[in-house]
Amino acid sequence: MQANETTQTDKKPVKQIEIAGMVVRYDRSGAEWLVEQDGRIVERLPPGAAGKEAAIEEAIHQAIPDLHQMARYMALKNPVLRTRIWKAAQLVANGHVLPARPGNLVNEVGQVISESDEGTLYSIQHRDVYLCGCEDYQFEQAPRLGSTGDQKYCKHVLAFVMDRQRRQMAASIPMIQPVEEVAYAD
Ligand SMILES: [Zn+2]
Numbered sequence: 001m002q003a004n005e006t007t008q009t010d011k012k013p014v015k016q017i018e019i020a021g022m023v024v025r026y027d028r029s030g031a032e033w034l035v036e037q038d039g040r041i042v043e044r045l046p047p048g049a050a051g052k053e054a055a056i057e058e059a060i061h062q063a064i065p066d067l068h069q070m071a072r073y074m075a076l077k078n079p080v081l082r083t084r085i086w087k088a089a090q091l092v093a094n095g096h097v098l099p100a101r102p103g104n105l106v107n108e109v110g111q112v113i114s115e116s117d118e119g120t121l122y123s124i125q126h127r128d129v130y131l132c133g134c135e136d137y138q139f140e141q142a143p144r145l146g147s148t149g150d151q152k153y154c155k156h157v158l159a160f161v162m163d164r165q166r167r168q169m170a171a172s173i174p175m176i177q178p179v180e181e182v183a184y185a186d
Pocket of ligand 1: 012122132133135136137154155156157
């Protein structure tokens with residue numbers, strides 16, 4: 001596939017995708033997607049959109065294995081959301097999910113920093129279903145799922161749901177620390 005080739009001759013910096021300390025970038029000379037950590041290549045993937053997706057998945061796998069496992073399982077169960085789930089995992093991996101602003105909006109449950117514009121924050125609200133103000137959500141592109149079919153899933157709603165689930169899992173891990181070591185905690 002030549003999807004990544006352009007006719008431009010000016011030296012544009014190669015766009016790289018950063019995921020929790022890993023770097024995903026397209027190497028034009030080798031015609032392959034690279035996953036790098038500390039400047040070292042950890043994975044090489046074929047050119048094209050599928051290779052790019054696989055490279056992003058691999059970077060998440062390397063950086064945050066439990067998030068990768070969650071996204072992989074969600075994508076298997078909900079193939080229609082596959083692309084959005086991996087974009088959401090990228091948002092979670094990069095810490096783009098933020099808590100609600102106290103007192104700002106009654107129904108706000110969290111915020112998600114835009115992937116493309118870090119100055120844009122999407123407020124995630126809950127009124128029967130999760131709501132998001134992004135175009136994907138507002139203009140009915142995002143697929144509807146759920147028992148009643150009322151919940152639309154853009155990548156921001158998915159990122160919020162995934163982040164919350166991970167926090168709940170972390171909070172539910174039993175405390176097995178011996179009593180005498182409590183003194184060493186912060
Ligand atoms: Zn959204």
